Every structure is written in C-alpha cells, then in structure tokens.
Amino acid sequence: MIQACGLRKNYGTTVALDGVDLHVREGEIYGVLGRSGAGKSTLLRCVNLLERPTAGTVRVAGQDLTALGDAELNRARQRIGMIHQHFALLSSRTVAGNVSFPLEAMGVPRAERERRVGELLELVGLGGRGKDRPHQLSGGQKQRVGIARALAGNPSVLLSDEATSALDPATTESVLGLLKRLNAELGLTILLITHEMNVVKSVCDSVAIMSGGRIEESGTIADLVRTP
Ligand code: ADP
Ligand code: ADP
Secondary structure, three states, X not given: OEEEEEEEEEEOOEEEEEEXXXXXXXXXXXXXXXXXXXXXXXXXXXXOXXXXXXXXXXEEOXXXXXXXXXXXXXHHHOOEEEEEOOOOOOOOOOHHXXXXXXXXXXOOOHHHHHHHHHHHHHHOOOOOOOOOOHHHOOHHHHHHXXXXXXXXXXXXXXXXXXXXXXXXXXXXXXXXHHHHHXXXXXXXXXXXXXXXXXXXXXXXXXXXEEEOOEEEEEEEHHHHHHOO
C-alpha cells in the first residue's frame, strides 16, 4: 500500500533521511519507532509529499506520488489522511465545521457534507457534539475530531504523527482502540510514528526502528519482542 524506496531528505547540511526503504502492506498498522530527531516526522511528511524528498520514490496504492504535478498530487492526497500530535483543529470553527473542512475543499455539496459529517462524528464516538467548539473538548475528543476530519475523503491510508503523545495513558489507550477499530472495520492501512514503545506494542502489526535518518531494523512485533 505504501512503498518508499531510497528516500533521502537534506535540509542544508542536515541529512534528515539517509536512504530509507519502507514497505507497508494493505490493511496493516505499521509503526515507526525512534527518538526525537531520528527523522520520523520527515519520513511521514515525505510519504504524502508535504515535503519533497531530495531523492527516492514514494508509491501509495500503486501510484508514484513523486512523479505527480501539484494538481494530481492534491487529488492523490485526498486518499491519504493525516492526524497530528496537537490535533491542528481550527479553533474558530465548530467540531462539525472542522470535519467538514476537507469536504468543502473537495467541492462536496452542502447536503452531502452534512450527511457525511454526521456519519463521521458517529464513527468516532462524537455523535451530537457537532455544534461544540474545539476548546470545549478533552484532548482525546479533539483527537477524535482530527481522526474524523482525516477520514472525510474516505482515504485508504492514515498517517499518524505522534497522535497520542499529548494524551494521558488512559486516553491514549482509548484513541489507539479507535484506530484499531477503524483498521479492522474499514480496512484502513495506518502508518504511525511514535517515540513510545507501548504504542507500538499495543496496536502495530509491523515496526521499523529509526535512528539517524535510517531504518535500523524492521519486522513484525513478534520479531522485535523476540530480539534480545
Ligand atoms: P523526528 O520526527 O524523529 O523527531 P525529524 O524528522 O523531525 O525527526 O528531524 C530529523 C532531523 O531533520 C533533525 O536533525 C531535525 O533537526 C532536522 N529537520 C527536520 N525538519 C527540518 C526543517 N524543516 N529544517 C531543517 N532541519 C529540519
Ligand atoms: P463553522 O462555524 O464551524 O464554520 P458552519 O455552521 O459554518 O460551522 O458549518 C460549516 C460546515 O460544517 C457546513 O457547511 C456543514 O457542511 C457542516 N456542518 C455544520 N454543522 C453541522 C452539523 N450539525 N451536522 C453536520 N454537518 C454540519
């Protein structure tokens, strides 16, 4: 579902990605684990071309994103949802307005948007909270709004940038449970980055360990746990 080959990213003289190969299979939850500065976030932003890699290719659902022009890339990105550590919600908009935002950008008509927003809020357990403002919600609820918004375009892939790092342990479990349910029920492929081993252990099928812009090791969770 996601195939990155020979990814490199330089920022001036800083080498953020130093030749990364990544293969995420359809329907799996894949975790990239590493310390701060390892290059995880750069990798994630190169997967949806928010950053252009200095070298290498990224294929998502068979399409080489690195070969696309801006207009085609915008269309391809609708099939890739993303959630963020600090949720990135628009504080001036209601919960429903936040989830509706990508649908408006796609030109979905109002009646269809309202139906879809209602469905998405139900899906993430926030039915009835559409008229609230983000500041009225807990951290876990804000992340659920982020997830609903990320799913608006009916993506096949969800990218998660430290989505539970700002949450307490119980809320983390609950948000991870939601991601697992979406993976099982929708067949959603999830690529997540984290610095927390417990996140990887609790939801990931596969894991890559990243350090200094490289993947040091990768395999199934069982492989990793067996490693002495
Ligand atoms: P992680 O997500 O694992 O913490 P990052 O991908 O954020 O790691 O960073 C990897 C390296 O690239 C770090 O040395 C970081 O300082 C550098 N870096 C990341 N983004 C930028 C940027 N926009 N400009 C300059 N250097 C950056
Ligand atoms: P905001 O104040 O956040 O901009 P709006 O009332 O202007 O909220 O609505 C923005 C969009 O959000 C609407 O076009 C609609 O698609 C969607 N929306 C708003 N309220 C609801 C709701 N209760 N249920 C479903 N969708 C809604």
